Amino acid sequence: MIFRHLFSYNRQMVEVRQVTDERVTNKIAQAFLRQRFPLSKQGEVLRAYLDEVTHRGDPAALLALRPQLPTVEAPQLHLFAKLRSNRIFESPDDIKNIQVTKGCSHGCDFCAIDAFSRVEAMPYVSVLKIAQSLREAERPRQKAYQEWQARLTLHTGVTLAQFREASVTWANAPLREGTEHFFDKFAELSEVLWEYLQQDPPTFLPVRPAVMGKSGLREDDLLTPHKRSITNYYDSDPFDYRDTTILHQDGTPADYGDVFTALASPFSPIHITTAGWRQNNAVAKRAAQKIAQATQADPALRRQFRLSVNMGELTAKQSLDLYLDSITSAARELFSAGVPHDLNQILLFADQETPNGLEFEKKCLAVLSQEITKNHLPAGIYQCRISRYSGRNREWNGSADHDVMACMPGYHIWPNGSVMYQDSFRDTDGKIKVRRGTRPQPTGDELYRLPRI
Numbered sequence: 001m002i003f004r005h006l007f008s009y010n011r012q013m014v015e016v017r018q019v020t021d022e023r024v025t026n027k028i029a030q031a032f033l034r035q036r037f038p039l040s041k042q043g044e045v046l047r048a049y050l051d052e053v054t055h056r057g058d059p060a061a062l063l064a065l066r067p068q069l070p071t072v073e074a075p076q077l078h079l080f081a082k083l084r085s086n087r088i089f090e091s092p093d094d095i096k097n098i099q100v101t102k103g104c105s106h107g108c109d110f111c112a113i114d115a116f117s118r119v120e121a122m123p124y125v126s127v128l129k130i131a132q133s134l135r136e137a138e139r140p141r142q143k144a145y146q147e148w149q150a151r152l153t154l155h156t157g158v159t160l161a162q163f164r165e166a167s168v169t170w171a172n173a174p175l176r177e178g179t180e181h182f183f184d185k186f187a188e189l190s191e192v193l194w195e196y197l198q199q200d201p202p203t204f205l206p207v208r209p210a211v212m213g214k215s216g217l218r219e220d221d222l223l224t225p226h227k228r229s230i231t232n233y234y235d236s237d238p239f240d241y242r243d244t245t246i247l248h249q250d251g252t253p254a255d256y257g258d259v260f261t262a263l264a265s266p267f268s269p270i271h272i273t274t275a276g277w278r279q280n281n282a283v284a285k286r287a288a289q290k291i292a293q294a295t296q297a298d299p300a301l302r303r304q305f306r307l308s309v310n311m312g313e314l315t316a317k318q319s320l321d322l323y324l325d326s327i328t329s330a331a332r333e334l335f336s337a338g339v340p341h342d343l344n345q346i347l348l349f350a351d352q353e354t355p356n357g358l359e360f361e362k363k364c365l366a367v368l369s370q371e372i373t374k375n376h377l378p379a380g381i382y383q384c385r386i387s388r389y390s391g392r393n394r395e396w397n398g399s400a401d402h403d404v405m406a407c408m409p410g411y412h413i414w415p416n417g418s419v420m421y422q423d424s425f426r427d428t429d430g431k432i433k434v435r436r437g438t439r440p441q442p443t444g445d446e447l448y449r450l451p452r453i
């Protein structure tokens, strides 16, 4: 009797699994049929056959095709066309922004770029193709960096990973004790570095010589081999990202965590600014968790992470309690990696000239400070003012303000594949600056062309 029950239970389980497999396979197939990134010849053939199978309603044939269908875990890049142009990858240092979304869900009152509310996302396949070209361009540096690390370990007996760990420990004051001996090692590291910098020109800049030494050490300088970083936003928030034209094996869409892990490398660490996400946004939460895991495993993949908190954001205007829940959970999910405090920033804006603003600021400061202390989050809160130079809050008397959108000099790749260029100049101190009022301009280059939707 018991065996008969078990047998029927097992049969039910198998049936449930079959139905689930069919449902998920169907979702993955439909996603491929909606794919906007241009296909290769092989991709076209597969899509035509898939189209026929789905029209015929043949679940067995569809299941048999499943291993060939692209997913985030197995993107099958041979099914997709090559990038139309690789010109910008000849100077990878000039690539500043791989903008994976355009438009923004936060609708902030003061948005300096007046972002559209409709969000357009870069196909995840484009992200992977761009990442491939970036890695190719970084290869000589990667080789030089590996050789340098081997020489460093031979000379000092300490690996770069141990140096990094010591510099992070030093940054967290309570844990400093016992790491002082590392400064002798840093001096040795300086010697190896100096020897390396005699090459003309150095292939990569592992750490800035000016920061070496007990007094001048900036803890984040050892985290990345190169000072350049890339961003994934401009008139947008990267955590709005999702691509429903390529799915995970479980049928969920590609998220910003997938984008981050594909694009980031020690030579292209990523800088993030986000206005957070709602508690019920499972896709954004999962993205933040993937980013935290990836950067814990390799801190060199990241630069600064910033969470923007402001009273003009949509949720903040609807319900302060809901907003506080959202930003505290975003802070927990984003800032969990063990990094120096100044690499994780909460930028807090409130209009202090209004009672509402004062109340908002007081509550946010209290709740966020408590969250930081309770969860030992490595993050600092910075109160800031906003610019009224441009965008929704533009004012005549704001024309003297700093132009926050005059930033990110270099190439910007838009979700639709267009390449823009933000011009810049060197100021009297030799620093690269963007002229006020200027914005990225089209170069005429296109990495790929997407059909209109």
Ligand code: SF4
Residues within 6 Å of the ligand: 104, 105, 106, 107, 108, 110, 111, 112, 113, 114, 115, 234, 235, 236, 237, 274, 275
């Ligand atoms: S999060 Fe940034 S881009 Fe989005 S609406 Fe707010 S200010 Fe604009």
